[in-house]
Amino acid sequence: MLTAVSTETSDAVRKTLEYVRHHRLAKGDRLPSERNLSDRFGVTRSSVREALAVLDAMRITERKAKSGIFLRNTPDEGGLDALVLQADLGVTFDAQLTRDAIEARIICEEQAFRLACQRRTEADLAKLHGLLDTYAALAANGRNMADEDVEFHLAVAAASQNRILVRTITPLMLMSTRGRRRYFESAALRQRSLDDHRAFYAAIEARDEAAATALVHSHVYTAAADIWALNEAAAVAQDAGTPDKQT
Amino acid sequence: MLTAVSTETSDAVRKTLEYVRHHRLAKGDRLPSERNLSDRFGVTRSSVREALAVLDAMRITERKAKSGIFLRNTPDEGGLDALVLQADLGVTFDAQLTRDAIEARIICEEQAFRLACQRRTEADLAKLHGLLDTYAALAANGRNMADEDVEFHLAVAAASQNRILVRTITPLMLMSTRGRRRYFESAALRQRSLDDHRAFYAAIEARDEAAATALVHSHVYTAAADIWALNEAAAVAQDAGTPDKQT
DNA sequence: GGCCTTGATCTGGCCCTACCAGATTGGTAG
DNA sequence: CTACCAATCTGGTAGGGCCAGATCAAGGCC
Structure with a gap:
């Protein structure tokens, strides 16, 4: 085995x-x-x-x-994840695996957001609000918010009070780090992401599960698809530089 | 990092x-x-x-x-998973983490089953049917079906045609291997599991998403809860033998 | 006795050399 | 151009050695 x-x-x-x-x-x-x-x-x-x-x-x-x-006495996080490392190394996943990752992320995030609406604490709201402020500031200065995007989504997942869900979503987000960084090079997309995050926060604060679910399906799907598209494009461009020597 | x-x-x-x-x-x-x-x-x-x-x-x-x-050119499975190994080694997770794992598994399996209803191929059905036959034979002979239980659930997940989902669900199932093995020591539970698996197969074959969803919520929840309860009980019993020397 | 110093011992971190046998490769003979 | 062969390279494994900090028990001090 x-x-x-x-x-x-x-x-x-x-x-x-x-x-x-x-x-x-x-x-x-x-x-x-x-x-x-x-x-x-x-x-x-x-x-x-x-x-x-x-x-x-x-x-x-x-x-x-x-x-x-x-x-070790803690089933602690911080370990290395194979898919994340491979994505980080620029391994090109086939298109199907990319679609699978997006689909899985939507599934997990949708439920995480729903649970976050039910269970978010005041501390969670404060944390999210702080991240949102940072996010807005970065967007205003035209900075890349790729890392903060991940942080925000994980904070939402954490608000579901389900550590396993956080652990599950983490690699699904980090798999697309490269593409995400390129995604945030667009001013229009930065603005859209900021708007969406604000909507996310509002839905969670209002405990509006229906809105949260809808947001995940629209925002995450389009954003994830864009990010992955950029990811693949970059990988292809890279492959052109160093031709693939398959066995 | x-x-x-x-x-x-x-x-x-x-x-x-x-x-x-x-x-x-x-x-x-x-x-x-x-x-x-x-x-x-x-x-x-x-x-x-x-x-x-x-x-x-x-x-x-x-x-x-x-x-x-x-x-490696494949983001392949087969790697070791920290949580799975820890669970296998008998590390006692706190009750909350256990509940989190059950919840996460239900979330992922519910969607995997739903997608399996939509996308299952004839090959998937044949595979599941074969596993079901094995399952029934083992149950009839009073054998432990813990491994086959995992195999069946993963085969259903595979029928969703989403490899990431399979990869996500795998550790969530293997985390409770110890408890699962004890679970199947009960003849009544073996029978119940067999019945549920048959219902699962029927729902997938009929593409009945509603039935599949309901089954996940009832069967997986109760079974997972039972399994985890046994898991915890065993861990506690074990801890009694080797007192915990926390730092 | 109880507390503290002390020194032998143990431990993980790291380095180094060596050997093996199969895979690879480059050159040579045909 | 092909077929073959030997030198070379490679990962796998063994076994030794040194270092400095951690550990712990023995012994001395109060």
């Missing part, structure tokens, strides 16, 4: 997980030292360290220098 | 990604050799290899033995 071929490293990953399972280690518990795991698994420390690097990257363990290896 | 502290390994990850970006490498392209990257980055091959292990685990690169390191 994990990997097709079995390397010492992937073995070490598997065996480490097995160890944790078998010994019923709980969050915060300490694993044996690298040297211990090394001869316990019958592989070199190098392989163990590679495995731990993987577990570290996905926030399963935490290696504290000169102290030990500990099971 | 990646990691708070800067280690040689995380540096190597970052520098490798930078290299790919800067050199405009496209999918399938080959990266410099480990030894090359090593002295290019000014770190040892060990560190480079740890970084590559991370990139490998998240399906960014592919290391072909005795050949080279290549950028």
Whole structure:
């Protein structure tokens, strides 16, 4: 299930997980030292360290220098996401996957917005209002608001009080970072985005689920489509520069 | 954004990604050799290899033995998911996160089922029918159908023809693997699950979106809640055995 | 006894060399 | 131009070593 071929490293990953399972280690518990795991698994420390690097990257363990290896106690965010990294690296997704991402984002955001209408707290509103102010200021100065756009949408998702939903939407937004940055190079689109965000805020404040739903379908769909179109165009232009050497 | 502290390994990850970006490498392209990257980055091959292990685990690169390191050309599945691994390792999520996961799963599956009704192909129906037969046979023999349950739900998601949705739903289902296995130890629940799956199939075959939506809300909600309850109960029982040593 | 210093030991981070066997490649003979 | 072969390169793995901070128990001090 994990990997097709079995390397010492992937073995070490598997065996480490097995160890944790078998010994019923709980969050915060300490694993044996690298040297211990090394001869316990019958592989070199190098392989163990590679495995731990993987577990570290996905926030399963935490290696504290000169102290030990500990099971993380938080299903925390901050880990790397494959699709996001690939998108960031300029990997060109096929058109279907692009459409899928937009569709999935609309599905998740629509429900997140709906729940945000029901559950938003005053703190959420204040947070969103602050982001909106920043957004307006940037728009007025003709600055690129790509990062703030993501931040706003994630703040709305956070107002749904559903952390899993936030975690789900995050990569769907970050997948289109490149295109989004280009999207905000247009003054007209900056203005439209600002207007839409204001409408989003108003709907959430008024707990107007119908309006929020409609907004997601119109704004997110068109914006996401535009962003992805720009993303693809940039990728194509890039591919022209470095011809694709498929196997 | 990646990691708070800067280690040689995380540096190597970052520098490798930078290299790919800067050199405009496209999918399938080959990266410099480990030894090359090593002295290019000014770190040892060990560190480079740890970084590559991370990139490998998240399906960014592919290391072909005795050949080279290549950028993966598929935003493919199969990578490890942090939440899934943590759930599998028995990390106890707080009750809120559990509710969030159920809610998110219902949101995504409801739409996936709806789309499956619209888009399912004959091949999808055949696939689902085959899974249903297996499911019924297992149920008749009193076998645990936990894995097949996941497989069926993912097959339905696949029938939506949206790969991102499949990718999104997968971890949401696998997060509750432990509880699901216990769930299927009950003969009554096995029967109920079989009945529900048959209803699912019927709704998809008849393209009855309303029925599918209703089923998701009833079946998935109750089943997921039961599964998670068992999950939590097992985790608590386990914690009793190995007391939690919080920092 | 209780508290604090101290030193041996352990640990992760990093570096270095070496060997293996298959993949790759460049050149040579036909 | 093709077929073949040997030098070279590559990732996989092993095993050693050094460093400096963390850890912890022994022993001394009050």
